[in-house]
Amino acid sequence: MANCMVFHTQIASVMEVLANAAVADICKLVDDDYAVFRLEMTQSQKENRALRRKLQLLELKVARDRVLASRPSSVKILDRNRGMARGHLTGGHRISVKPAGHNTWRDDQPITVDEGSGTATHHVIVIESVDAEDAGPGIKLERSEGEDPGQSTDIQTGAAGVLPVATEDPTPTPPRTRRSITEVSGTPNAVLKSETDTETLTVAHRLLHTGSGHRSDPERLGPLGCPPAPGTEYLPVFHQSQKTVNSCGNTDGDALDSGGDDDDLSCFYTTEMDSGNISLGLETQTDLSRGDWNQYSSSVYSEGCLDKKGEVIAVDDVTVKVEGDTPLTWNADETHLGEGHSQDFLDYRESETNPNETNPNVSSHSPVRTLRDRAPVSTSKGPSDSHCRVLFDQVLNSNDRARAQGGGNTGSSKEKRFLCMFCNKGFSCLQKVEIHQRVHTGVKPFSCTQCDMRFAEAGSLKRHQRVHTGEKPYSCPQCHMRFTQAGSLKRHLKVHMGERLFV
DNA sequence: CTGGGGAAGGGGCCC
């Protein structure tokens, strides 16, 4: 018996030893696999970066090929007499400053600017004029990157240097003069002062950097998707500062007259490093140097986008100018868009369990909620078409009421004096323009902490996070389906109404 | 190809 006990004890000890050994082996295998996995991940990330760089190079090459095959592009110049600047920045690779409504401009091709590594500190933009009197129809953009000549994108003008991206008005090109814009250190905003026209021009000068990568890389984001720390690829953006660009023409050509003709037809737009005029830019750099990074995270947060502020064009009778402003602080973590907001979601599941219970957090004017409050319906199966139609009409009527309260004609009550510099769309306040212009600039300052999605508006991020939280506040009263968005519910209601989405 | 849902873009209104 005793032997049996000893035997069992020995077996137990052996089993324990074997188990420990097995665990150790498993741990070792896991560690090895993990190391291999990380190595593979690192390699994949490197490959992604390399491919991204190749893609950028290819894009640049394509753009250059276009140059060779077509006319030189023009930088769109904003001029009071010529209307508001229009243009479109796509992908953060274009700079376009254009006088809308000026037919004498040869074409409206925005210039594609590839910032390369983003370390450019010296840019020269040559503006080519259609005629002697008017501003040049096109702008050649020359760039010399003094700090990093090796990475010069060589956007030299002339037949080979200009990068035409789009042609809005590909009219034949008459002989033209040249104007140049020299950007000493790059700038998100450039104020063009045309002395020949004796008026102040404001051009949101967006020099977009492609950098060595884009923010879509998770590893480039800070923890939890926060903006990267100083010193990342965003940093070069801040080297761009606001400058005044003078149309030298006959008078102020001394600033940079190397690129112009000697006759009066030429006009030089020269950027100047004036500390008094570049409060934004200098402050930006200063703050960056101090490590006040968060303040400017917005400016550099999005792919290919330089600045977020200062593009607003306030229109008055005398001048068209860009109103610069201090950048917003865009930090997704500071938007408090987390689980704490889930309480604000409309949860009709609660309504289903207790239709009479009202949620104080629920917006009282929610059409869907109004629907449920006013017309508690049976949740039984079997859609009632007439009933659904009533519900749907209530939704629509609530919308109509909401609009009626707003005066019907949107914007009529408020003067839309803030114009988007890209599309001339008018807005009633500065903030709206800034948000809207993210459409053109691609700025998406709000990033989801749980995925790589980025949004231009906080509300979009908040809405998106329902994907992660599983919140589906909008419930169909007919079939218990729930939706994350009210629009989805509204669309779904049409199913019960028998309406076909595609007729 | 169609129906339907998920999700984002964008704009307007209200507080």
Add this chain to the structure above:
DNA sequence: AGGGCCCCTTCCCCA
């Protein structure tokens, strides 16, 4: 003026 919310529209994906 700024922020938030609501709404419409659109794209994408899947069955």
